Amino acid sequence: MSRRRELEDHLHALREISGILRAMRNLALMETQKLTRFLATQRRVVESIEAAAVDFFTFYPEATRHMGKGTPVFLIIGSERGFCGDYNERLLDGAEQHFKERALQQPLLIAVGRKLTAKLDHDPRVEASLAGPTVAEEVPSVLISLMETLRDLQTRQKPGIHLEFTIVHRSASAEGDQIHVHEPMKPSPHHSARFAYPPLLNQAPFTFAKDLIDQHLFSLLHEVFYSSLMAENLRRFQHMDQAIHRLEKETAELVLSGNALRQEEITEEIEVIMLSAEALKKQW
Template sequence: MSRRAEVERRLRRLDEIADIMTAMKTLALIETRKYNRFMAHQQHLIQSIEAASADFLAFHPVFRGGCGQGEGGSEVLILIGSERGFCGDFNETIVAALAALPTVQPRLVVVGRRLATKLQDHPDVQIWLDGPNVAEEVRPVLDELMKALHRLQTGSAPWKRLSVLAHDSEGGIASHILLPITPTQEPIFAYPPRMNLDPAVFFVELTEHYLSAKLPGLFYASLMAENRRRLEHMENALRRMDTKIEDLRRKSNALRQEEIVEEIEIILLSAESLLTDPS
């Protein structure tokens, strides 16, 4: 294979890779815009539930420590990473934030295959789950996560505190305390709410609604940050790819010019030999 043929072959391969990366970049951009809509809806729902819990706990302070969890329970920390790659140091920053926690580590539930690979030798990992790739996969992942939390809760050491460590929508690392519910809002009403349910039953159902609203919002924020990292990663890679392709095209053109010059030289030499042939 000639040098120019080899360069042309490499150019075709790079063009194919660039097309794939452009498609991945487009998908990441579409997903990012989708999460903006989902998160706005989830945030409104969470604020409504937190307002209701603030009113309830203001007049039923006995439930402030949680419901149905023993005093001797431990903490479970959910780590949300990525299922796919091409997102820079997305998972590494979660691992670094985990390492910066106090010496006494909580039990870990890891969501995301890429993150689980990096923590496979961590002694506190109890369960790892496949993570979502797109928004439509969040709900099935949450179902598996709730089953995993239930198994830990009904085991020999039930947990008292549930937290999440994940990327927020801006790409930073944030820690969220899910349980016990600790609303940051002040109660709106000066009089206790009129209830048709027993307070304990009401608080259990309120907690379930809170988790059902809060956890999807955290997953959407993590996926948004992941896709922004992937978008940035793809843009940088495409810039480097374009530079490489341009270099190869210039090299291919130079080699083609050399071939043309060689062909012209051969033609001239052939013509000269014909002119000087005595026969």
């Protein structure tokens, strides 16, 4: 009886865990569906800014030549919560591979996401660690903290030196989650002009270029945070789904074991009854 009781207690615990995992999986699915709408809208915003930038830099290529070189800063967007497998490990592997390809020994890093920053605790390259968003509605507040961090970092640079910003994150796609690297507003001088005349400006080209790059960065950051959060939730959904399937398999095996033990107990009870009946017959 005690062995069957232990099985029943174990089954009860597994069913409770399965219920919690199902709730987490459903929340991840709901967040993914919401982020799909956010991403579609933000992508259109970024595309419109990039189209305007192509027109501008086609006619004013000198606006970029006056900016000079800057300090490389990498924003790495990881996960704020767990239960998403090797999400952060693969992200860091992709970032390190990018550093090797570009021969970057000591780039400045800004890490976002509590689970990611925990893995970079003792990395001397990390300039700042920020909490990441857990839902789409938290993205604007995270961006405000990030902009304040970038402003502080810019003030520590020498006069005339700007920050060369690169974003590394994981993105959901049809082929699965992938490592994406964005270098905001890297204009190419080889674009052909779409219009016969240059755009009319109310500012100097260099001033307009700086404002355009800032606007593009801010819009792109919204998109990559939404994309990263969506990839995280998709990975969490898959992780939870696999865990639920394993629990269901283990639960089914325990139910069979419990049934077998119950059958053994019934058999033993029948044997005891029959032996008792025979003993009574002998007494009579």
